[in-house]
Amino acid sequence: METKETVRIGAGAGTSDDRMVPALELAERGDINYLVFECLAERTVSRENLARSKDPNLGYSPSLHARLRMVLPACMRNGIRIVSNMGAANPLGGARAARKEAADLGLGDVPVAVVLGDDVSSIVKHRPGLRLIENGEPLESILPAMISANAYLGADVVCEALNTGAPIVLSGRVADPSLFLAPMMHEFGWAYGDLPKIAQGTAAGHLLECTASVTGGCFGWPGKKDVPDLARNGFPFADVKADGSIVIGKTPGTGGRLDVMTCTEQLIYEIHDPTAYITPDCVLDITGVALTQESADRVRVEHARARPATDTYKVNVGYADGYIGEGEVSYGGIDAIERAKWAAEIVKERLKLQGFVYDDFRVDLIGMSSLHGELDKRPEPYEVRLRMAGRTRERKAAHAIGFEVRAMHMHGPGGAGGAIEPRVRDVLAVKSVLLPKNMVNAQVVVEGKL
Amino acid sequence: MTVRVYDLAHARAGDKGNTSNISVICYDAKHWDFIERELTPERVAEAFKHLAKGPIRRHPLRNLKAFNFVIENALGGGVTVSLAQDIHGKSYSNLMLAIELPDPK
Secondary structure, X not given: OOOOOEEEEEEEEOOOOOOOHHHHHHHHHOOOOEEEXXXXXXOHHHHHHHHHHHOOOOOOOOOHHHHHHHHHHHHHHHOOEEEEOOOOOOHHHHHHXXXXXXXXXXXXXXXXXXXXXXXXXXXXXOOOOOEOOOOOOEHHHOHHHEEEEEEOEOHHHHHHHHHOOOOEEEOOOEOHHHHHHHHHHHHHOOOOOOHHHHHXXXXXHHHHOOHHHXXXXXXXXXXXXXXXXXXXXXXXEEEEEOOOOEEEEEOOOOEOOOOHHHHHHHHHOOOOOOOOEEOOOEEEEOOOOEEEEEEOOEEXXXXXXXXXXXXXXXXXXXXXXXXXXXXXXXXXXXXXXXHHHHHHHHHHHHHHHOOOOOOEEEXXXXXXXXXXXXXOOOOXXXXXXXXXXXXXXXXXXXXXXXXXXXXXXXXXXXXXXXXXXXXXXXXXXXXXXXEEHHHOOOEEEEEOOO | OEEEHHHHEEEEEEEEOOEEEEEXXXXXXXHHHHHHHHOOHHHHHHHOOOOOOOOEEEEEEXXXXXXXXXXXXXXXOOOOOOOOXXXXXXXXXXXXXXXXXXXXX
């Protein structure tokens, strides 16, 4: 394989609900070599596991179809390889769906390298003594309700999948930055021992994993932090060289802004101890990182450091944990707050009279206290929306919340309007354990002919 | 006279499990020492006392003109079980920015 001087890795999605067009813009005119779609939130794999249990062909990210249909022609035309965790709870099923999309688009027989082994449910099932990171309880406490258990695999096995040469790599759970580090390891032959390079690549992956967060999304503030043409904000890429030098840029001609401020917000995002950001590939230290504006919409990343990876994988265990019910209704004008508070008391009393019990219950006055709780010195708004929510073991009890809030139209204080239909959702809770890496069998299989 | 964190810094909140992390990033490096002196974990705990049990840790990042506040037991059990509207606590950064500090001048 010919080694490129600079490899350009684009971020095509940072969540399963991410916007789609900016990924197409990257594929068409971003001059990228790789397009990475990160599409798994904490509970997504659990949800997809449930989908697969109902239909064995499902269980991959439902957005796979639309995303690949949109970008595949440009990616195949421009020689861009796709890396994604859209395989979710069924990477093989995802691979078959991807190959069908390619065939339907007239792109022929496109092989897909599939990363397997993140599903460790059969392994942890026999280790009820593993401790839950969140509360120190044994795994046993949630095992009966377990729906899924997936290890955050690292860049090494994704790199192995890229080594097959398949244009598309699909995985289930892989740590977000690892999806971006893998193409760098593949292109430049970096190994886990090359810590300064692994550190740089991991920092770059972390900067890219939330797409628009470095290009002005989740950032703007009128008059204070202006973002030009935010409606057309583009997605970012990293220009990576074999020596580990990294520059973050974005698709030319798109809106948004990419500078030291946007990159700083994303670099610290979801990090706890900045000297020890643990990924499956290394323990990253960002306390020496320097970000500098190299030119318009280009930021250089330097001096990331890392220590060797730990010998465990973090495993997310998804389990069924009852139901959440919700209801909402609005009050406006004189004494709006007083009427909303009175309504809340009536609903609570009616739920109690029916004998419903809740593990957790919450009353929000949207417009007053729903985001930051009750604070002093807050002016009363003209109108307010009452929201009530509870978590419970019983679906009926969950439904009753929205039912009783809606009944405020006819059976509550005067002038209630705009109640929503009662809302009930299954709770897919997630807790984590650490599993020794040597117990996990990460592997690659190829669907289709290379 | 007081200033708000908003006047000197920008911020962003993230979530992991039941823990919220909020970056506070100075617009100008010259305010870093002032923020370090005044925006103590205790002051942040006071602002978040009705939302988070804590503990709260503050990690300095002078290289980025920033601090990272890590607030435990802050998200109603975490995104998967929380009853909040803003299950991720994304809006917490705005509560941080509203904290008042003594005038640096």
